[in-house]
Amino acid sequence: MKKTSAILGGLLILSAAPWVVAADAPSLYDQLGGKPAIQKVVDDMITHVAADPRINTFFANANIPHLKMELVSQICAGTGGPCTYTGQSMSAAHKGMNIDSAQFNALVEDLQLSLADNHVPTGLGNKLLAILAPMKKDIDHK
């Protein structure tokens, strides 16, 4: 009996999401500081990317202002801000680029550096990463 209940307890732990979101909680967008704050995080992330030999060649010929605008729009929309992302889907945008997991993760690390640079509270940064993380499956190995 003891064993069975421990197993059940373990499965319950795994099946329960440990977060609770209140219905009237401010959006992550507002908590992050709105569009100016998101723009700053994106700007600084791109600065880190440009200095990152693991991935900067991907962006060597990119239209950086346009890229930043799309990223801000995407994060704004994803965090509950007043934006609609109108750019390409992630899988279309990365098709044929042969980005691998290590390169995707390099970008994540550059974003983490930018979040730290901008003193974004750890909890808000983690929640932002949680929103962006599922995009990996549409970005790498395309």
Add this chain to the structure above:
Amino acid sequence: MRTIKLKPPKLSSSLLGCGMAVGLCVTGMPAALADEGRLLATGGATQIEGSAGGGIVPWALISGYGTEDEVGGTAFLTNVDVPHYNLVSGGAAVGLYDRVELSYARQRLGLDNTVLSGLGLNTSPAIRQDIFGVKVKLLGDAIFSQDTLMPQVSVGMQYKRNLDFDFIPKTLGARSADGTDFYVAATKLFLGGLDGRNVLLNGTIRMTKANQMGLLGFGGPGNNTYQAEFEGSAGVFLDRANTWMIGAEYRQNPDNGLGAPLGVSLHQSAYKDAYVAYIPNKRFALVAAYANLGSLPATTQPGANSSNNSGMYLSGQFSF
């Protein structure tokens, strides 16, 4: 725009040290060409039987920092001191393409000279065993599937060969010198899961006949069949960079009635630990824990009962 892809070289460059490690390396050295494409802390530590995991529980994560395009691995050394016993475990693991993990560990359980007084022995011997592990990731992604509750699920086996079976385990009534544990592990990271902190949960079910992981052999006078045992881990990352983690683990063990031939009752109970992990970079990880290795006998005097054994657990891991 399409540009030329720079493919990281494979294992050849992987031992160049922190200087070549990726951006989160504390020394802030330039980035990196080693096979460390996964994010910090996502290879776990090495549990005491040599598999990627926590301290006492194997997790579904694959050892090292290699992605599905890379080969990585770890080497580890762990020391646990509890009353009358010292357990040292050391070994290495290779993670192949974030899919398959191969591991080896040697365990040595040292006993002080009071333990064997009931056998008329006045020595400080040791029991050793080898553990060969295989783990295969079946499905899921513990880190990136944040839009679902689906964990990463792996299955594994640990083949264990006790090298000192005839000395003590057999005397206590163990049936076999070797045995194989089979397990399924489910692991998931919840980004921002607890008050904004990243939370890792793991549940493992192990089929086993092992007494004290196999250090006291397999099977016994009371039972010689496989038992399903639950093992669980929960941990919270404290900081932004995921370098500090605290958590706890629990691991059930079968009770095979060891000790009966001597008139000693060695009920095997669950292992537990509470740990602090420090993961400063993708090279090193340190885990310190207060661990309870269940019941080990303080003496083998007739009529003696097993006593609880808690003590300090220290583990160091090097990733390559």
